[in-house]
Amino acid sequence: MSESRTQDLSDSSAEARKPVRSGKSSATIYDIAKLAGVNPSTVSRALSKPGRVSAKTQKLIEDAAAQLEYRVNPFARALPTGRTNTLALIVADITNPTFFGIIRGAESTATARDYTLMLAESAESADTELTAARRMLTTVDGLILASPRMDDARIRELAREKPVVVINRQVDGVPSVVPDVNKGIGEAVRNLAANGHRKVAYVAGPPQSWMTTRRWEGVKAACEWSHLECVQLPSSKPTVDGGRQVARDVVASGATAVMTYNDLLAIGLMQELQAAGVQVPDRISIVGFDDIFGADFTTPALTTIRSPMTACGTEAAALLLEVLHGAEEVSPALQVETELVLRGSSGRLLASGHPA
Amino acid sequence: MSESRTQDLSDSSAEARKPVRSGKSSATIYDIAKLAGVNPSTVSRALSKPGRVSAKTQKLIEDAAAQLEYRVNPFARALPTGRTNTLALIVADITNPTFFGIIRGAESTATARDYTLMLAESAESADTELTAARRMLTTVDGLILASPRMDDARIRELAREKPVVVINRQVDGVPSVVPDVNKGIGEAVRNLAANGHRKVAYVAGPPQSWMTTRRWEGVKAACEWSHLECVQLPSSKPTVDGGRQVARDVVASGATAVMTYNDLLAIGLMQELQAAGVQVPDRISIVGFDDIFGADFTTPALTTIRSPMTACGTEAAALLLEVLHGAEEVSPALQVETELVLRGSSGRLLASGHPA
DNA sequence: CGACCTTTGTCAACCGGTTGCCAAAAATTG
DNA sequence: CAATTTTTGGCAACCGGTTGACAAAGGTCG
Numbered sequence A, B: 001m002s003e004s005r006t007q008d009l010s011d012s013s014a015e016a017r018k019p020v021r022s023g024k025s026s027a028t029i030y031d032i033a034k035l036a037g038v039n040p041s042t043v044s045r046a047l048s049k050p051g052r053v054s055a056k057t058q059k060l061i062e063d064a065a066a067q068l069e070y071r072v073n074p075f076a077r078a079l080p081t082g083r084t085n086t087l088a089l090i091v092a093d094i095t096n097p098t099f100f101g102i103i104r105g106a107e108s109t110a111t112a113r114d115y116t117l118m119l120a121e122s123a124e125s126a127d128t129e130l131t132a133a134r135r136m137l138t139t140v141d142g143l144i145l146a147s148p149r150m151d152d153a154r155i156r157e158l159a160r161e162k163p164v165v166v167i168n169r170q171v172d173g174v175p176s177v178v179p180d181v182n183k184g185i186g187e188a189v190r191n192l193a194a195n196g197h198r199k200v201a202y203v204a205g206p207p208q209s210w211m212t213t214r215r216w217e218g219v220k221a222a223c224e225w226s227h228l229e230c231v232q233l234p235s236s237k238p239t240v241d242g243g244r245q246v247a248r249d250v251v252a253s254g255a256t257a258v259m260t261y262n263d264l265l266a267i268g269l270m271q272e273l274q275a276a277g278v279q280v281p282d283r284i285s286i287v288g289f290d291d292i293f294g295a296d297f298t299t300p301a302l303t304t305i306r307s308p309m310t311a312c313g314t315e316a317a318a319l320l321l322e323v324l325h326g327a328e329e330v331s332p333a334l335q336v337e338t339e340l341v342l343r344g345s346s347g348r349l350l351a352s353g354h355p356a
Numbered sequence C: 001c002g003a004c005c006t007t008t009g010t011c012a013a014c015c016g017g018t019t020g021c022c023a024a025a026a027a028t029t030g
Numbered sequence D: 001c002a003a004t005t006t007t008t009g010g011c012a013a014c015c016g017g018t019t020g021a022c023a024a025a026g027g028t029c030g
Helices: A029-036 A040-048 A055-067 A074-081 A098-112 A126-137 A152-161 A181-194 A210-225 A240-245 A247-253 A263-275 A309-324 B029-036 B040-048 B055-067 B074-081 B098-112 B126-137 B152-161 B181-194 B210-225 B240-245 B247-253 B263-275 B309-324
Strands: A086-091 A116-121 A142-146 A164-167 A176-180 A199-203 A229-233 A257-260 A285-290 A303-306 A333-337 A339-341 B086-091 B116-121 B142-146 B164-167 B176-180 B199-203 B229-233 B257-260 B285-290 B303-306 B333-337 B339-341
Touching: A029 A040, A029 A055, A040 A055, A074 B074, A086 A098, A086 A126, A086 A309, A098 A116, A098 A142, A098 A309, A098 B116, A116 A126, A116 B098, A116 B116, A126 A142, A126 A152, A142 A309, A152 A164, A164 A309, A176 A181, A176 A309, A181 A210, A181 A257, A181 A285, A181 A303, A181 A339, A199 A210, A199 A247, A210 A229, A229 A247, A240 A247, A240 A263, A247 A263, A257 A263, A263 A285, A309 A333, B029 B040, B029 B055, B040 B055, B086 B098, B086 B126, B086 B309, B098 B116, B098 B142, B098 B309, B116 B126, B126 B142, B126 B152, B142 B309, B152 B164, B164 B309, B176 B181, B176 B309, B181 B210, B181 B257, B181 B285, B181 B303, B181 B339, B199 B210, B199 B247, B210 B229, B229 B247, B240 B247, B240 B263, B247 B263, B257 B263, B263 B285, B309 B333
Parallel strands: A086 A116, A086 A142, A142 A164, A164 A176, A176 A333, A199 A229, A199 A257, A257 A285, A285 A303, B086 B116, B086 B142, B142 B164, B164 B176, B176 B333, B199 B229, B199 B257, B257 B285, B285 B303
Antiparallel strands: A303 A339, B303 B339
């Protein structure tokens, strides 16, 4: 039942191709060494360092490894080297569709590069986030933080221990991937202006969100450019429910077009307006942010400024891998483009909106 | 901010609270041993095996550990023991909202029990799924497969190496968590019957899906019980688009109520019917499955049979942990209840539906 | 007070790779 | 063909915990 030196047995019978070992524990480089008749360290070199071993020895070892169905023990490798071929991704809320794309993008890039992704969520809590980050940091090669809730100082602290990339945020000295909101916002505001709107309301996200500020500033700038009036309205929480609650304020503001911090707010707002008999888009146009899953389920379908979340995930993982593979200088803040996705919730103003 | 013996030190100077070590690498049990004046193996016992060490030594060691901000090196621990405190979860499609709940449930249970969750997706491919499973299996203590696409034999093969739990599937000899569809289906069909419907169409999912068969059988049985006619219609794919495509067949079938394999199909179907001028629910009632995120964004909101996906994830993780912690006998197939969520897409039949 | 049983702590081997150092072997060169 | 350089492979230490075997110390009892 034991390994070694089956090589020169002609593999006549069917079980000759079965791995020689029978126990459930997997083969080690020592088994390979015995089978191939070389030293374990030679096996180690053949399998990790390329070109450090003669071609025929290499072949001998690879064949033996294949025969034994050898798979490297990640822990044994990680112990001396510290390398784990694992990345961590922490998101604020697993059920928030904004993050789905990020998760998928990061996962696919990681897998493609033979890394494994570990996922954790912070449940929107800065403390939980930090705890999770600390815990995972001991196990992974690098960390991706998507829309982190903790403060800059802590992020930098983590970044001193292992490479960190942040998404939807900028932190000095930490590489990041952020959507460049201006293009999408510009398109949206120009479209609103062209459709006769003169006043735009921006429904803000959580005050501590870095992104809501960027978006508001983008909206403000684009409105100035197009000579539109604009006003910011706070929201209780960035969810469908929060969107419902802000509907009264929106109507009271006299704006005929609304842009919201995210699509969830937009959807809730639309539901509430429709329930109150306010036609969308005839009386009020609505533009969301992100183009989340389900944004086109509504009637009318939601016009929104799409952030390429999958690309964010992909780029963040790629950036992290670059750093891990020794790139000294990486672009500190990678921008990805946003674009307007025009659907039914925005359009020409019919009933003249602000006669007062 | 820091733990350990800062209590009786007046925390005068700022660096008094800093850990004693200066380098970036973290403390080991040897550092603790030196600081506490005991042998490293004593430290190991104090920190893992309870009651194996005298109370005062225990305290000494714990204080030293806290002072050094010691955190165990998972690799060093995993190497001799094989335990990693890590679970793997493989889902068919990260962007399919059906899995969000599962992911969140599993993640929260794992974290609560001090395990970490590793996530991978199979992109709906049985091969990718198997590859991912094999790769992760070397690294984790156990594996959760959500709606696996590979065949029973391979699942059993994996289960021989490490504990496995499947969700939305039953495999002989492998513990599983499956929604019991009958309750929800029964509620739905009774409701349809009470609203005057006489013929129900079931839009099926992918033929290889274990679940679509269960649901069809449930629908068939419930319809028989309520003396309703029922018919099964195939779909091209279980997505919004697939739902649109099946709309013609639905109308042609003469059914006045439709139940679909999942909510995506239901949403697509509703969009297409409305586009064709067929009133929902006045002419055709629609009932989906799962109650995914966004099911209530549509107009009318979608009536659906909710599967408690979060509970599935929670239960699966808990089951797996039970097995890992030595429970010999675990219930082979855990059932979770489903329930009807009544919204606007189903209701009383107005125009008499099948006069032909 | 000595025999015997616990409790507590120490020693050393081990998990499975990696890697610096060195010697043997092979290839190159004069 | 010997001398020198370059390859190649072997030895052994190391990563940081865990654990069985055992000794020392402490406690109980006749």
